[in-house]
Amino acid sequence: MESEQGKKANYPRFYRQSLDKLAKEQRILSSRKKGSGRWEKQRLKVAGIQEKTANQRKNFLHHKSKELASNFDAVVIEDLNMKGMSQALHFGKSVHDNGWGMFTTFLAYKLKEQGKQMVKIDKWFPSTKKCSCCGAEKPMSLAERTYHCSCGYVADRDYNSAINIKKEGLRLLALA
Template sequence: LFVDSEGKKANYPRFYRQMLDRLAKEQRKLSRKKKGSSNWHKQRIRVANIHEKVANQRKNFLHHQSKELVANFDAVVIEDLDMKGMSQALKFGKSVADNGWGMFTSFLKYKLNEQGK
């Protein structure tokens, strides 16, 4: 995700990869249900809850990392990367998407602006 000037890396926990097995199991259950039935709706909610949990974990991690960077550094330089191209060309699309790079840069931007940095 990032490396700061002191060489510290953001030890990213890969939330999506952790939940992949559980998500696949719940999605298989969903595919076996009759579309439109009440059990299908319940299972759809279970799958959505897993996706929401992953998104919330990612957002929380990115908020904490961006807050730490803003508190410790006066200037932050970000390289302009083509994340879409990286995810398609280098065969690690899930990992690139799981990083939440765009969200991280927007968090950094508004936190740095608030601090006047």
């Protein structure tokens, strides 16, 4: 199968899409008297919006994990601490909305069912700081979106990181 180099995973932000509607219904709920019939009806409305968002996310993640499991014999991912990222980097809602933990779980069992492999790269592996061309390392702030190396290599930060993760995954597969 052809490689999908340069293709970014554009996650449809389901929570962000429903945020305005959810906020409106929650404001209505907060003005109702707790325990009343109207409060209960409004509570169910809010719960319905939250359930729809969760189901959309789960459906999307099932489809993406199935697509990867069907098309590749091995999938290499970085073992990210998403909870830490959401707190330290102030990405809260965005990090939680993408359902990374759920996605890795779905992907792992689908690959295992088909006798394929999932390789997790250690979260401390310097995938972003390492040049995918010459292997040199340099510190990079989160604000820098383009990787510039002293060897002359220039690439998108995420693309460079993906190449490094792929190389490390292939190295680990060769050791296994």
